[in-house]
Amino acid sequence: MDFTKPSQLGVIPTYRVMSPEGVLEDPSRPPVGVTDEQVLEWYRNMLTGALASKVSAGEEAVTVGSAAALGRDDVITCQYRETGVFQQRGFTLKDFMSQLMSNRNDPGRGRNMPVHYSGKNKVGAHAIASTLGTQIPHATGAAYALKMEALENPTDPPKVAAAYFGEGAASEGDFHGALNVAATRGCPVLFLCRNNGYAISTPASEQYRGDGIASRGVGYGIETLRVDGTDIFAVYEATREARRKALEDGGRPILLEFMSYRVHHHSTSDDSLAYRTRSEVEAWKGQAYPIARLRKWMENNKLWDDTLEQTTRKEIRSAVLKELVEAEKEKRPALKHVFTDVYAEITEEAEQQREELRRLLRRYPDEYDWHEYDGGIEGL
Template sequence: MDFLNPKTLPPISTFRIMNNQGIIEDETQMPTDVTNEQIVEWYQNMVFVQILDGIMAEAQRQGRISFYMVSAGEEGIMVGSAAALGPKDIITCQYRETGVFKQRGFVLKDFMSQLLATRNDPGKGRNMPVHYSGRLKTGVHAVASTLGTQIPHATGAAYALKMEDRETRTDSPRVAAAYFGDGAASEGDFHGALNLAATRDCPVIFICRNNGFAISTPTREQYRGDGIASRAIGYGIEALRVDGTDIFAVYQATREARRRALENGGRPILLEFMSYRISHHSTSDDSFAYRTQDEVHPWKSRDNPIALLRKFLEHKGLWDDGREKELRTTIRKDILTELKAAEKEKKPRLSSVFDDVYAEYSEEQEAQRQELRRLMLKYPAEYDADDYEGGIQGL
């Protein structure tokens, strides 16, 4: 008898292209389909996310929005992987994928409309901040707080894409991609999604952001196996572990995963991007209750995707302190301007509370709508109806 002992097996290696000085040690690993202009754009998008996160987290402390989650330490995963996906691919994600939305076409007004729940929000102000909705513009379905539910959604979408592309015999086949954290990989949805994707050969890419924490629980307390990539093997799925601070490795891994996912009729691929959550889990969390500042500091000052890519750009003569200062000043000014503009926007119509549940209001909904209207008319000082599009008439 030969029992498999995981402690005797070698750990899964981590794919990377840049070293920690931003130097490419093997030029043959570099993507050949990316221009210097695109690399600079990646950097600008990551800096945008960083500054947006800082301003909106501060805005939450000021009471201007109710909640926020930042992406510090994971910007390279989001921007690099989104750049490698196809324009018509279907994406489902969690709540730390601001960079995915930015890379795929979200502009400042889109972000602010959702964060401040204005009438311009496609989600009609129903969801928490940072739970963006941009399927028509970006191919990314609405974010949900329920942990892990987006993973089987991506498997189902991939199976539908496979059937549709097969029927139309398209020359541009599509994949689905699901973003999730290491904590979500402990949910049953993760396991069901992987097993179904494997048995039905679904062209889906499972993108795990292993940032070291599931809220306050470090990975060493979450599981005993070799990360998340090792789980894919048990389901018969190819996997790759990648340095999530290296945007070139992220891009190349996602690009190759997409090619493999579409190969020979389709199959699932899992990517485990290793990173570190520099920030608190959310504005509702104080991470220094369960970790030290000394642990965070190296990742914040040195070992993060923005610092790494900046070193690369400076080595290549594509960036300098002047451009850095100009970029950060411009982005900060634009964000503050759009934030103030969004604060003056009307909220969605009051009737949107009841809309989109059924094709027509049910008797119960209509009764509830009338009762809400009665109360708002009787106690106008208790409600801010004028802040909503159409005022009380919008109900």
């Protein structure tokens, strides 16, 4: 009778391509499938995300690098630290600011909280929700649908679903159910976990006793890889290979655990220094900050210098402020969107409610701010 002891299994290794000093681990093997032009684009997108919002500080390589490896038509579900995914896949500063200001250009019609972007038609990412873990089974369901579509249309380009989530969300039941269904049904889905060290105020050391999130994938019979999430080359290569593997043999799930660190507070209302030390944060900034890491590689390869850094930062800051000011001036979404996007067609009850709202606005026009909405009363 031989019990399996976790301590005897060893720790799952971490895949890495580049050192914190921006030097390739294997100088004879450059990053797979990466051009200098791509690197410059990635760096600018990482920098834009960092200057526009600090909510994803320390995780820019995870989002930008993985998004760069996904297919244009892949189905993506996110949590709320995936600004880089939207940025890399074509969201503009105008798109971001329109959502933050809930104006008429917001694809979500002003219905969601700030930073909860919606870009299904533009970037293939469904609307972000605050509730932890709900997007994980959504991705499994989408992947199963993609698998069925592939059987019906075998000549169409293959697609996968990809779910982004943090290690805290992996404590939700949705995570376990999604992995088990994906494994048993052979769904072509990528589970992309950002292990940034903290679930709100709870450190990873208090969230689980096992070997991170990667060991859970193995437990469900899913091929798994742990990746250095501060190394954008490793993130890109791992996601690219994971996507390829997910489409093999009719489809299968793959789990990637990206090891990173949440440099900023959990949110604007959070003071992370109440549960961690400043020295811990500063040490991570100096040792493995993904933007600094890629910049060192670019400088080592004569692609970047201080002048370009200062000029680019200045350009991005100006563009962010310009789009923010413009977004504030825009009107809010048309009033009709209070009733749209619930059903394919507005129900009889909803139509009656809309007529009643029209009547009230016309009878008491001075009591409402209808003029701030696109089209005013006529926009209803």
